[in-house]
Amino acid sequence: TLIELLVVIAIVAVLVAILLPAVQKARESANRTRCLNNIKQLSLAMHNYHDSHNTLPPGYVATALFLGDATPTGTRFRDPREAYQNVQNLGLHGTSWMFHILPYLEQSNLYELWRPDYNVFGNSEVLFDNGTQLIWRQLGYAPAQAEINAFYCPSRRSKIDNTTTFSHNKYLDTDAPQRLSTGIRGGGNDYVGCAGSGRLFNPQSRSVYDLTAEQIQYYSAQLLTPTTNFNQLSFNTGIFTVNSSVRFGDIKDGLSQTIMISEAERFEGLRVPNQRTVDQVASDGWAWGGPSTLFTTLDGPNKKLFWGYAGSAHGDIIMVGLADGSGRTVTKSIGLPVWQNLGNISSGIPVPNF
Numbered sequence: 001t002l003i004e005l006l007v008v009i010a011i012v013a014v015l016v017a018i019l020l021p022a023v024q025k026a027r028e029s030a031n032r033t034r035c036l037n038n039i040k041q042l043s044l045a046m047h048n049y050h051d052s053h054n055t056l057p058p059g060y061v062a063t064a065l066f067l068g069d070a071t072p073t074g075t076r077f078r079d080p081r082e083a084y085q086n087v088q089n090l091g092l093h094g095t096s097w098m099f100h101i102l103p104y105l106e107q108s109n110l111y112e113l114w115r116p117d118y119n120v121f122g123n124s125e126v127l128f129d130n131g132t133q134l135i136w137r138q139l140g141y142a143p144a145q146a147e148i149n150a151f152y153c154p155s156r157r158s159k160i161d162n163t164t165t166f167s168h169n170k171y172l173d174t175d176a177p178q179r180l181s182t183g184i185r186g187g188g189n190d191y192v193g194c195a196g197s198g199r200l201f202n203p204q205s206r207s208v209y210d211l212t213a214e215q216i217q218y219y220s221a222q223l224l225t226p227t228t229n230f231n232q233l234s235f236n237t238g239i240f241t242v243n244s245s246v247r248f249g250d251i252k253d254g255l256s257q258t259i260m261i262s263e264a265e266r267f268e269g270l271r272v273p274n275q276r277t278v279d280q281v282a283s284d285g286w287a288w289g290g291p292s293t294l295f296t297t298l299d300g301p302n303k304k305l306f307w308g309y310a311g312s313a314h315g316d317i318i319m320v321g322l323a324d325g326s327g328r329t330v331t332k333s334i335g336l337p338v339w340q341n342l343g344n345i346s347s348g349i350p351v352p353n354f
Contacts, residue, residue: 032314036327038191039321042191043322049104058100059195059239059240059294061243062094096288097193107148110143124143124144124285125142143287145184145186147160151190157188187287188284195239195241195296197343198237198298237344237345238343239258251323254351255324262301262320263311263313265306265310291307297310301318337349338354
């Protein structure tokens, strides 16, 4: 009868209401485990790289200096723009630490496809007619667009969202992470290397996604001599910086008390203070050194304050990989001094249990 049918429907609805949260909770629990396993896999690759090279990979390979508008006037910074210049054979690189560990993630074939005489942009677009690019066309993608499962958090995504074509020269009309060029259809990342607790990027607000004013390597130690390279201050330096070559022996604060890898802040909605027009968005791409693959512990995780900090899709917790190769969860409520000191390799400040 109709009444019996309605009763059955009501019972089914109640069962669904009861079971759905449990299913979602179980799915998220599984995703957290997979995410932590990704962190551990990347950490193991770092250790294998260190075994082969007696150093950890550079955080960001850069050669170009950019004359910034910061104080003191004339301060120069390493420039993420060299990664996306549409040029060849000029000695530009722009590659990240993720690129360097590819052979230790069973991605040796992909690593061998990379053209070292091109920068990241040159390895992202199938533009030039030569033997290597012919192979790229046969594959259907250039090396920097390869999708690598270990670079994605399963709670967030499994690939780049190809319904959008955002790039570095777009106005801020979306909260989606920006890419190296409009041709990018793959090669995203959800994990970032720790550069320390200093100010990593220039947070000055712009209404346009502008690398020239916004996403310049902007460290606490500014240049006094603009024609020379810069170094970070010893007390807020992390494992991955520009052209870095940190050895495990350099990590004086202890391998088990130093963050090597974390999840990236990838804003999925409006950010504090909920304004679109004056806040920059995250970048996306495992090959792109700097904006897309580094973070700072200057402020706490999962605060939704700035794309240069750590963040996750796991609610109040975040996954981190420590320099000893272990992976663990950290809560949003971790004390800021503890979090900041975890980002440094030689601050000399003991870190309590966390």
